[in-house]
Amino acid sequence: MRNEDEILAAATRHLNKEPTASMAEIAKAIGISRATLHRHYASREALVHRLGQRACAGWERSQDEAGIVAATASGDPAALDRALRTLLRAFVVDADEYGFALTDHFLNHLPELVEWGERLEAREVAFYTACQRAGVLRADLPPRWVSNVVYGLSIAVRESLRHGDVARRDIDELLISTFLSGAGARPETGGSP
Amino acid sequence: MRNEDEILAAATRHLNKEPTASMAEIAKAIGISRATLHRHYASREALVHRLGQRACAGWERSQDEAGIVAATASGDPAALDRALRTLLRAFVVDADEYGFALTDHFLNHLPELVEWGERLEAREVAFYTACQRAGVLRADLPPRWVSNVVYGLSIAVRESLRHGDVARRDIDELLISTFLSGAGARPETGGSP
Known part of the structure; x- marks a missing residue:
């Protein structure tokens, strides 16, 4: 049982x-x-709907555990930087655990989940905006673009783990380093993470 | 008609x-x-299958038009850098045009399209590896991770355009700049694109 x-x-x-x-x-x-x-x-729809609620709850828990609302309110660069890294690490766990929900077309059109997702996205966009004001993130990127980049990179994490492209132990650092520094080998970033 | x-x-x-x-x-x-x-x-499956073939053909055309095979063979940093930027710009057009196919679970499990996708991905991984050897991309990232990052960022582009988060005229530069330099505001990257 x-x-x-x-x-x-x-x-x-x-x-x-x-x-x-x-x-x-x-x-x-x-x-x-x-x-x-x-x-x-x-029905399959009823099951998948339930799984979508579980995935949204996981996303919300990751935001809560990273303390993004308090960090946003504080405006403190160190607190924001810490919350950002914690959030990205939590998203690796979520991508591994709830991965299919990230891109399920059926789920992503259920009004209840769309609304929930929009609420969580709004919190995150406010957080990225605070990161930009505090000099943790580049100020020249639209905050909603930053949020979509994090979403896209979560899918990159899911695919990398699903296909065994990257070791689980390496992926947190790859995600954080790629998100913050990009993949270019310009002299300034010099290949260091 | x-x-x-x-x-x-x-x-x-x-x-x-x-x-x-x-x-x-x-x-x-x-x-x-x-x-x-x-x-x-x-059937809907037959239609979606046909659309998936069209999306794969579009992906292949983007690779061809960017000349990634010739650039890979040349090993020339300037040629690789040029091909990379052309490829990313073409992916913006593809994400806008064939967006849904990027994440359609049904499509992404059709053996014919899986095989086609794997062939195209192999060409791209070889290209990113050549970019790393030539000092265009960071050498410390697994090439398959780089490929998955480009895939994830294509989805970020699709979402940004679909929700009107970013102006179409800005998105090429946002994608290239984020891919190469990341979203972090470290002194080295200093918020410049």
Whole structure:
């Protein structure tokens, strides 16, 4: 017997690998009967909706644990820099755990989740704006672009882990270093992370 | 009357906005009857498959037009740098034009398109490796990570254009500058693009 959270975690893990898996395939991968899965969730849409809520909750928890609201309010460069690095590390965990939800077209059009996502994005945009004012991030980039870049890099993390392109132990530093310094080898950045 | 390419272009434009649109909704958005759309494509899967082929062809054309194979073979820093900037600009056009295909879970699991994508990715990874050897890109990043970063940033471009977060005229420079220099405001990068 598994509790709901174990079922959801296992379903997410399978969908991360096989995002188009059917209910029967998900049930098989989890190791429960199709009837049991259907007893919990009337349809694939209902299951995926629930997983989307779980992914949004994970995103919100990552923001909370990184303390981005307090850091934004403080305006303190050291606090903002610390919160930013903590947030990016948390996003590596989220991308690994909830990866498929990042780009599921069905999920990303459910009004409830769109609204939730917009609320979380607004907090993050305010945070990046504070980072720019405090000199932690470049001031010449639109804050919404910065937010979209972090989203895109989370997908890069997901793909890198999914295909085994990068070792798990290296990815936090790769993400932080690429986000802050880019991939160019100009003399100023000189290949150092 | 529309020819096939016009139908496909219009279908892609609609799916970029509404990635979960049904055949009926796609037909309506294109301005043709559902029967006509079904005469061309027996199912939504068949249509989306065709759009995926079109997106792969667009990706391949962007690589070709940027001349990444010749630049890779030359090993010349100036040629590599030029090809890299041309490629990134072409990816902005592709993200705007074929955006939904970048993250469509169904498409990204069709064996034919997976194989095509892997072939194109291999060319690109060889190109980024040559850029690293020539001192155009940082040598300390795994080339496959670099490739995934470019993919993630293409999605950031798509989202920025879709939500109107960034002006179309600014996005080429934002992409190139963020990819090469990152978003951090360290003294070395000093907020200059």
